[in-house]
Amino acid sequence: MTDDLIFYTNPMSRGRIVRWMLEEVGVPYRTEIIEYGPAMKSPDYLAINPMGKVPAIRRGDTVVTECAAICAWLADAYPDTGLAPAQADRAAYYRWLFFAAGPLEAAVTSRALEVEVPVERERMVGYGNFGAVMDTLEHAVSASDYIAGPEFSAADVYVGSHVGWGLAFGTIEQRPAFETYFARLSKREAYRCALAMDEAVAPPQAG
Template sequence: MSELVLYTNPQSRGRIAHWMIEETGLPYRTEWVAYGPPMKGQPYRSINPMGKVPALQDGSAVVTEAAAICAWLAERNPEAALAPPIGSPVRAAYYRWLFFAAGPLEQATTARAMGWQVPEGRNGMVGFGCYEDTLNALESALQPGPWICGEPFTAADVYIGSALGWGMMFGTIDKRPAFEAYVTRARARPAWLRAEALNAARLKETEAAKH
């Protein structure tokens, strides 16, 4: 089995990938990439031409984009059962909400953060339609619980749990009871706690190095 290398920064979406790789139980190595020249320089751009993190190197394969990394890692270790069986209705829900979070939810929260307004009557031209419809759809999907696909915890929950947690922290997602309860459950998972500790330790090291 090839070595997994996670390129990340503790102040980035790389935390999603870090949580996900901890959920799989697979061995991996972390390469911390600083913002500025290290992330935008040619050595790292040979991994990700966008000059952004996270990126996952798996032998000769490179995967970028947090949602894609979640999906890749779920298939990389099927024993962890982080993706429902192929062809099942639960697998359909898994794909649906993973891509929903990476598409409409990401667009809606970015628009909210940037203060962008969709012109009246033009909602059909944007993937998220409108902010309220996006959040209402996700809230409805979470109501049966405990996870986005029902009983099984999946890679989609890693991505959605991260998005909701950050969004509510920074004010781009409304603090609805269903969202808060879901994030609380997600953050009680041992893998989240491990990933959080690793990123907190790295932040502490970085701050100490400045003084």
């Protein structure tokens, strides 16, 4: 097995987060498009990700799945990119990466599925309630230009992807702080390149 960096994805998936991160890292990688259906559940792909989901990355014998983990791993694997803060300054970086991977995604998914948590049971779910998550996210993106401080990091790729999708598809509230934050991120060359690459291989939209 070579040490080539391989990216398993589908353009209609959360793989778009990792594509953006890979373009920020700027190292060569090979893309393997995995179609939904039998290909994603095939023995060959299940050996990469037993969940049968994309994205995943592989370098040599190392396999990483889960978008937040992939973003963090790439930032550490290629430290010269400066996409992770210094070890002593990572509190906010870790905090918001895992906030987006946990409470934010869970709250947004529940809302999209029209799952309402009874007030008396909010303490049973990690996010409490949707409004609290939106308020917390608004505070986080308003505190500085970037989610973990004054410098762009891998956490912005992950959090920013959630914000951008949420604004586009109406799964998060249209708050000015969210719009300002994502507008800043979407000007980045790596974001624009990644978007164009995924759009180029995405299936045509009906209608």
